[in-house]
Each structure stands twice: as C-alpha cells, then as structure tokens.
Amino acid sequence: MSRILVVDDEDGVREFMAEVLEDQGYEVDQASDGAAALTMLEAAAYQLLLTDLKMPRLGGMELVRRIRAEQPELGVIVLSAHGSVADAVEAMKLGIFDFLQKPLDSPTQLRLLVARALERQQLESLREATRERPNADPLGYGAPIMEPVVAALRKVAVTDATVLLNGESGTGKEVAARAVHAWSRRADGPFIAVNCAALSANLLESELFGHEKGAFTGASARRRGRIELAAGGSFFLDEVGELDLDLQAKLLRVLQEREFERVGGNQTIRAEVRWIAATNCDLEAMIAAGRFRADLYHRLALFPVHMPALRDRRQDIVPLANRLLQRIGVELGRPHLRLADDAREALEAASWPGNVRELANTLERAAILADGDALGGDVLFALPGRPKSAYTSAPTPTPTGHANGHLQTLAELEQQAILAALEHHDGNRRKAADALGIGLRTLYDKLKRYESGA
Structure with missing residues (x-):
C-alpha cells in the first residue's frame, strides 16, 4: 500500500487529512512544517507528499524544490488558502500533480485527488518499465527441466521471501529475478539491479547505500543509493559472490535489521525492499575457504533455485x-x-x-x-x-577436441577460448568476460592461473 506524508502547520487540518487517507488504507505519516518533513523524506521513501504552502521554518514550495532533485519520482500535491498565479506556475514547473485551494470541499475531494495522483504515478512507472524492457522474456520455451523451476518461482513470488538464484553465467538469472518481481505484490514498484562484480568495493558501497555530501573526494552532493531507490519494489544483487567481506558484513546488517545509513551519514533509513540475489559461484565452497560469510549465505539462501x-x-x-x-x-x-x-x-x-x-x-x-x-x-x-x-x-566426452594432432583437455579448450576472446576484443578483459559469459573476477583468476602455470 502507498505511503503518504501529510505536511501542515495547522494540527486540525493535518490530522483530518491523515484520518481520511488512513481510512482508505494508506500508510500516512505527519509533519508539522517543511523542515520536519524534509528530515522524514530523507529518511524514508514515500509515494506521495501533501504539503501546505505557507508554513514556518520551511514553506511547501521550498520543501518541494529541495527534495525534487533527489526524488524526481515523488508525487506532490500542494494545498493553500493563499495561493497565487505565480505559485501555481512554479508548482507546474516543479512537476507538482495539483495545486488545491483550502479549505477542501469534502473528504471525497481529497480521496479522489490522492487516488488520481497515485494512479498517474503507477502509469508512469509502468511506461518506464515498458521502455526499458518492451517485451518481457519468458523463462522457458517447453523444456521439461524448466517446469519445476518456473513452478517454484511462481510460488515464492507471492511471498516476500529472499530468493537466491544460482547457476552458470548466462543462464537467465536476471530474467528469473524480473519474473519473480512481476509475479509479486510489488510488481508496481521499482525493480533495481546491481552487479556486484562491475564496481570496486568503495564505489559499490556508495551505489548500494548512497552517500552524503562530502563523504569522500568527489561527493559534491547527497546521492540516494540503489537500495533506497528500490523502496516498495525488488532489489536484485547479481553476482553476489563477488562482494568483499567488509561489504558482506554491511549487507548482512541490512538483511537482518532492514535499515542502513548512507556513506558518511548518520540518518537511519529503512530498507523497504524484497531481496533477490544471484551467483555463479559455489558459495558453500567459498564459506569453507573463508571468502563468504556463512550467516549472510543463510540469509540469502532462504529459497534457493538452480537455473539449468x-x-x-x-x-x-x-x-x-x-x-x-x-x-x-x-x-x-x-x-x-x-x-x-x-x-x-x-x-x-x-x-x-x-x-x-x-x-x-x-x-x-x-x-x-x-x-x-x-x-x-x-x-x-x-x-x-x-x-x-x-x-x-x-x-563430447572429456578429453575432447584436437589441436596439433593431440587430444585437448577441457582446461586447454577453456584457456584457448579465453585467449581467443581477449585477442578478438584487443585485450579488453571486461568485453572478453562478457563475451564468454563469465564474471570479470573469474577471468582475472583464470589468467593468473595461466601465468603461474597452475
């Protein structure tokens, strides 16, 4: 259900609007002025903001200006007993859904206005998702081995259980994750994905949790992290086996407590997401080798599914x-x-x-x-x-293939394929890894083995 923030310095007006909306089943929070609302908007995700225009400390229009850069998707309705044409023009420039004169005619007017605003948001989200993926990929095309996989994913999708998708690179784990999201109660919310192998540990931490202005060199403004942007939807951690141990500990805390702080910040933010993770690694072997936390594995592997x-x-x-x-x-x-x-x-x-x-x-x-x-x-x-x-x-059975008149082992064929991919992509390791369907770190590990003669 949508979460709404109502902001008004008049207690009676604010509480009346909150009561009307709560009766409709919405989750409603209240703030008595713009400054308090700004703090709440930075700490939690809302789908709609209803704010008075004239308030002490921070007015409604300034509140919208400050939050708009960070939350362009937030729906806003401005209410005022003293609105002007200039206010209405600025409201439109800021992308405000409606500009409504107080007092309201009736509770019905408020309910209808809020319903229309939320409906427009859902349509925009749907259009955006359609632009990104115009045709959703099916999970299977009739192969019997996929039937139990699809059945299991459909069953878990209707819950909020954490799903761990494992299997070789390129088996369609992200397609499966998107299917779980589409079949879930969160389908109208965002689907946010992060590839844990694509960024360094420091960049990945900022990408996941966001950062405050001045948190590190180059952090010139506050940035919301991917987990925060996924509020109300699903968060997909691809190649989770590539996380370093420090980030594993921080991720474990988010999974356990459903809260986190931005890098360089002390404001606790709720993680209102459904977790889906994927890996091509043997995480149990990594646990035995001390490279992956057992407690994080058990949090992620609540519902493991193998992709053939x-x-x-x-x-x-x-x-x-x-x-x-x-x-x-x-x-x-x-x-x-x-x-x-x-x-x-x-x-x-x-x-x-x-x-x-x-x-x-x-x-x-x-x-x-x-x-x-x-x-x-x-x-x-x-x-x-x-x-x-x-x-x-x-x-073909191992050993397989011929080269220069002798049988090649699978390891030799693997090395041949990797070297060929590197040559084809002029030595670009990331492009070679993508072409081979393996993680970049996996490619580095294999190249190190070749160099050492192991």
Missing part, C-alpha cells in the same frame, strides 16, 4: 534463438533476420558453455557477418580471420 544450463534444455535453444534474433534484427535495422536449417541444427548441437549470453553474442556476430537475412551455419561460429572456435562445438 542451456545445454540441459535443448528444446529451448531454437525458440530462444528466434526470439533473440528478432531483438537483434530490430537493433541492427534488419527486422527480417532468420535462421537457415543448418544454423538451427548447429545451434542445437553446440555445447554453449556461456549459455544464453553466449548464444546472443553468437547470433549478433553472425548477423553482422551474414550477407543476407538468412543466417547459415557457416557464419554462426565464425570469427574474422579465425577458424570456428572449439569451445562452441557439440559436447
């Missing part, structure tokens, strides 16, 4: 490829791209160590190389100036 590898759901490969190719065609301005018969056979036979991410990269590269709209098997695994890569060939 693409090679284990072969019935899904061609339908999934068709869907990905449709999207790629739109992005490349070639909407009629299609798979030739030999391409479909090659896709179904390949081992896909990088799973869906590798499949998407393969299709996009083939689309770029293909002369026409039909993608044949000859361009699927081609790299300019390089023969077809062995790591995308059909699965």
Whole structure:
C-alpha cells in the first residue's frame, strides 16, 4: 500500500487529512512544517507528499524544490488558502500533480485527488518499465527441466521471501529475478539491479547505500543509493559472490535489521525492499575457504533455485534463438533476420558453455557477418580471420577436441577460448568476460592461473 506524508502547520487540518487517507488504507505519516518533513523524506521513501504552502521554518514550495532533485519520482500535491498565479506556475514547473485551494470541499475531494495522483504515478512507472524492457522474456520455451523451476518461482513470488538464484553465467538469472518481481505484490514498484562484480568495493558501497555530501573526494552532493531507490519494489544483487567481506558484513546488517545509513551519514533509513540475489559461484565452497560469510549465505539462501544450463534444455535453444534474433534484427535495422536449417541444427548441437549470453553474442556476430537475412551455419561460429572456435562445438566426452594432432583437455579448450576472446576484443578483459559469459573476477583468476602455470 502507498505511503503518504501529510505536511501542515495547522494540527486540525493535518490530522483530518491523515484520518481520511488512513481510512482508505494508506500508510500516512505527519509533519508539522517543511523542515520536519524534509528530515522524514530523507529518511524514508514515500509515494506521495501533501504539503501546505505557507508554513514556518520551511514553506511547501521550498520543501518541494529541495527534495525534487533527489526524488524526481515523488508525487506532490500542494494545498493553500493563499495561493497565487505565480505559485501555481512554479508548482507546474516543479512537476507538482495539483495545486488545491483550502479549505477542501469534502473528504471525497481529497480521496479522489490522492487516488488520481497515485494512479498517474503507477502509469508512469509502468511506461518506464515498458521502455526499458518492451517485451518481457519468458523463462522457458517447453523444456521439461524448466517446469519445476518456473513452478517454484511462481510460488515464492507471492511471498516476500529472499530468493537466491544460482547457476552458470548466462543462464537467465536476471530474467528469473524480473519474473519473480512481476509475479509479486510489488510488481508496481521499482525493480533495481546491481552487479556486484562491475564496481570496486568503495564505489559499490556508495551505489548500494548512497552517500552524503562530502563523504569522500568527489561527493559534491547527497546521492540516494540503489537500495533506497528500490523502496516498495525488488532489489536484485547479481553476482553476489563477488562482494568483499567488509561489504558482506554491511549487507548482512541490512538483511537482518532492514535499515542502513548512507556513506558518511548518520540518518537511519529503512530498507523497504524484497531481496533477490544471484551467483555463479559455489558459495558453500567459498564459506569453507573463508571468502563468504556463512550467516549472510543463510540469509540469502532462504529459497534457493538452480537455473539449468542451456545445454540441459535443448528444446529451448531454437525458440530462444528466434526470439533473440528478432531483438537483434530490430537493433541492427534488419527486422527480417532468420535462421537457415543448418544454423538451427548447429545451434542445437553446440555445447554453449556461456549459455544464453553466449548464444546472443553468437547470433549478433553472425548477423553482422551474414550477407543476407538468412543466417547459415557457416557464419554462426565464425570469427574474422579465425577458424570456428572449439569451445562452441557439440559436447563430447572429456578429453575432447584436437589441436596439433593431440587430444585437448577441457582446461586447454577453456584457456584457448579465453585467449581467443581477449585477442578478438584487443585485450579488453571486461568485453572478453562478457563475451564468454563469465564474471570479470573469474577471468582475472583464470589468467593468473595461466601465468603461474597452475
């Protein structure tokens, strides 16, 4: 249910509005002036602000000006007995939903106005989500192995239980996380994702929790963190196994107590989110090695779900490829791209160590190389100036593959694939890791092993 802040220096007016809205089932907080309201808005997430215009210490318009930069999504209704045309013009410039003269005609007028404001917010959120992901990806395309996975995710989605998605890189863990959010009671709220491997520990802490002005060099203004922005919705921690131990301890506190402080701040903020985490790491092995906290693992793994590898759901490969190719065609301005018969056979036979991410990269590269709209098997695994890569060939028993007349082990093929990806991306390790469907830290670890000869 939406949370509303009512601000008015007249006790009777403020309490009347709060009572009317609480009777409608809204969660309502009250503040007696703009200064008190500013403190409350910085500490908690609200969907709607109802504020008087003329108040001591800090007026309604100045309150909106101060909070608007940090909370552009906040709905605002301004009420006043002394409004002017100039006030109304400024209200519109600040994106205020409505400017209403006091006294109100009736409780019904207030209820209708609030309902319309909240409805408009929900529509804006829906439009924004549609712009970001115009077509939600389905979790499966008929492979039997996906049926219990989808069933389990649908059951847990209607609760607020923390979900841990595990599986190889590129198996669709973010797609699964978005499905859980879409099937939940929080579907109208935001879905905020953070990739724990993409940022250094210091930057990630600021990204998660936000920071106060002056908290560190370059912090020129207060910034709300991703957890705060996800209030009322779902928060997705991708590659959670990449968190360092200090951040693990801070995250554990948020999961346990549902509260945190911005970096450099002392104002406690509630974490009103549903947690979903994902990893391609063996967290239990990391616990044994002292690299992951057991208490955090047990908090995250309340409802663990394993995402099957693409090679284990072969019935899904061609339908999934068709869907990905449709999207790629739109992005490349070639909407009629299609798979030739030999391409479909090659896709179904390949081992896909990088799973869906590798499949998407393969299709996009083939689309770029293909002369026409039909993608044949000859361009699927081609790299300019390089023969077809062995790591995308059909699965065979270990040892597998041939090089220079001898059998190659899987480790050798893995090293060959990594070195080929690095060469293809001119040594850019992040791009190589993305192309292979592995985390950047995983790539660094493997390269260190190659350098040491281990």
